[in-house]
Amino acid sequence: MKKILVDKCASMGIAMGKVFLVNRPDITPAEYSVTEEEKGTEIQKFQHAVDTVTANLEEAAKESEIFAAHIELVKDFALKDSVETMIRSGVGNVEQAIAESCNRFVSMFEAMEDEYMRERAVDMKDIKERLLMSVKGINPNPFAAMEEPCIIVATDLAPSDTVRMKKELVLGFITQFGGVTSHVAIIAKNLGLPALVGVTGLMQNVADRDEIILDATGKTIIFKPDEETKNFYKEAVQRTNEENALYAKLKGVPAVTRDGKTVEICANVGNVEDIKTAKEFGFDGIGLFRSEFLYMENTHFPTEEEQFAVYKEAVLTAEKYVIVRTLDIGGDKGLPYFEFEKEENPFLGWRAIRICLEMTDMFKAQLRALLRASAFGDIRIMYPMIISEDELDKADSILEECKKELDIEGKAYNKNIQIGIMIETPAAVICAPELAKKVDFFSIGTNDLTQYITAVDRGNKKISYLYDSFNPAVLRAIKMVINAGHAAGIPVGMCGEFASDEKAAKLLLGMGLDEFSMSASCMNRVKALIREMNYKEISESTEVKRI
Amino acid sequence: MVEQKVEIINPSGLHMRPANILAQVAGRCTSDITISNGKRTVNPKSLLLLMSAAITCGSEVTVTCSGPDEIADLKTIVDAIQSGLGEMVQEKF
Structure with missing residues (x-):
């Protein structure tokens, strides 16, 4: 038995089971030699590989046009x-010829001045790997052998991996790299599965099919547990299941404290599918619809019509309010069809x-789509990264322009559509009193706010111990924003993961937060906590007062 | 052989998506075709070769066609390039 402790939990829960080790196959070209007579067969092998890879890619292209x-x-x-x-000229066998030919194109792309073209080297490498795996007879899907419920263990997981695995067999995720805001963490939360990421020393301690316990809530991984440990965790898993059953009963029950204060519990989503999943848990609204996925999982800037269809479906599915954050791209999020200039400080860029x-x-295509969808339900618009009144005024005047256009075209929209902003920069915190007078709501984005207030890069592992939303400066900033919002008579929500933190929920309630928005699977846990709390007591406690 | 000069209007130049469209258009032509930006001359029927020329936005390229259908093929290629290769529909950036 061996234990590894981790500093941070990516997605809560406990799982026990067998390891499914995600293997990255060895695709070094074999070094056999080819006789004159065998050359024809080698060429046939190549042609066969091209056909197989083409067929696989055609399948993948149905999901994403990028593969076309x-x-x-x-x-x-x-x-x-x-x-x-x-x-033919005897330079090498088929594997060597594929590797060498592809490498030439890889180097050619890598040598280009244009950064976008340089990145195409990655596509060429991908093609080389696919062709080599095909001639070597390796299944390109590392999850093909998944047959029983298991815990996925990998150095790292890409979005394409999570698409390919059989999700119904996954009990949890552990990766050696990645941070708590990484792709795996988000997927795990949405599926309600436990996950630990950034686990140093993971790969050298684990083998395929090993028994393993993933206690994500306790930030612990146990390799080859003994009987006593297994029994202990069996009980823990059972308790968690019972708790989950209890939480499930809270669907549709309001989040009201013992002394009668009601807050709203909302879901953060990335698409209409997420709204459907979240609906199973029950919510008061969608506190954050991340519109960037519409742009990122696309081959072109989505048109007004394409966006309109999505927003309309979103609000009709939710049957409650849906706060759509306008395009939040740049920083760490790029687009496959648009080239961003390389920046020294992308998060400040x-x-x-x-x-x-x-x-x-x-921007107008998105705003017009949102306005038109507002004719079908309570769509609310939220601008990200605002740092001044001036920026807000500019965004609003573009919105006004869109409204006038729609008036002229005789297209319907909600004339009283609510407009809000994300509070995620120190500038917005400091100017919150002025900003509050110009909007209908605030939503605090703690992931970026923490990074900007503490000057700690949230992706830098070396200083991840400093990335802490409980930092007194961050807590005080949250309090300032809530107070400024309430002074102007507008509600204040939070759509960062901090809103789902158990310890934070109490402080946030005490400070008067009106809306808690988080991953769907966390909603009822937080609701259960809030229903046990006494608002007046907490708001007057020294713990809250001293913030 | 016929030839014509044409300007590339795609904002990011002939990156993968527009280059792919051009390669497909060229692939349907029977003529032998070349496209040159002054530095490199490539066969546009190959997406790889086309991308290897790294043709940027605003650059002028020379298209040549030779074969029985050269006049029609040249027009097809030039029209495709001038129409923005599927990119210019609504965004002007």
Whole structure:
């Protein structure tokens, strides 16, 4: 038995089971030699690999158009010529010829001045791997062997991995790399599965099919547990299941404290599917609809019509209010079809509202879509990354322009649509009293706010111990924002993961937060906590007062 | 052989998506085609070769076609490039 302790939990819960180790196969070309007579067979092997990879990519292209161009690259006659010439002239076998030919194109792309083109080297490497796996007879899906419920263990997981695994068999996730805001963490939370990420020393302690206990809530991993430990955890798992059953009963019950203060419990979502999942748990509204996924999982800037269809479906599905955050891109989030200039400090750079105020045609397409969808339900618009009244005024005047256009075109929208802003910069905290007079609501984004207030890069592992939303400066900033909002008579919500933290929930309630928005699977746990609390007592406690 | 000069209007130049469209359009033509930006001359029927020329926005390229259908093919290629290769529909950035 061996234990590893981790500093942070990515998604709560406990799981016991067998390890499914995600193997990255060895694709080093074999070094056998080829006789004159065998050359024809080698070329056939290549042609067969092209056909197989093309078929696989065609399947993948149904889900994402990005793969459509990959198909053309695989079938490209320049690649074919290169591979076949190498085999014919005796330079190497099929595997060596594929590796060598692809590497030439990789180096060619890597040498280009244009950064976008340089990144195409990655596509070429991907094609090389696919072709080599095909000739070597390796299944390109590392999850093909998943047959029984298991805990996924990997150095790291990409979004494409999470698409390919059989989710119904996954009990939890452990990765050696990645932070608590990483892709795996978000997926795990949405599925309501435990996850620990950034686990140093993970891979050297684990083998495929090993028994393992993942206690994400307790930030502990136990390898090859003994009987006593297993029994202890069996009980813990049972308790968790019972708690979950209890939470399930809270669906549709209001989040009201013992002394009668009601707050709203909302879900953070990325698409309409998420809203459907969240509805199973019950919510008071959608506190954050991340519209960037509409842009990121696309091959072009989504048109007004495309967006309108999504927002309309979102609000009709939710049947409650839906706060849509306008495009929050840049920083760590890029687009496959638009090239961002490389910046020294992307988190302090051209991102979110800054991009929208410059690319006004694109921004207007989104605003018009949101306005039109507001005719079908309570859509609310939220601008991210605001740092001044001036920015807010500019965004609002573009919105007014859109409203006038729709009036002229005779298209319906909610004339009293609510407009709010994310409070996630120190500037917005400091100017909150003025900003509050111009909007209908605030929503505090703690992930970025913590990073900006404490000057701690949230992706930097070396200083991750400093990334702490309980830092007194962050707590005080939250209090200032809530007070400023209430002074102007507007509600204040929070859509950062901090709102789902058990210890934080008490402080936030005490400070008077009106709306708690979080991953769907956390909602009823927080609701249960709030229903046990006494608002007046907490708000007058020294713990809250001294913030 | 016929040839014509045309300007690339795609904002990020001939990156993967527009290049792919051009390669497909070229692939349907029977003529032997070349496209040149002054530095490199490539066969646009190959997406890889086309991308290897790293043709940027605003650059002028020369398209040549030779074969029985060269006049029609040249027009097809030039029209495709001038129409923005599927990119210019509504955004002007």
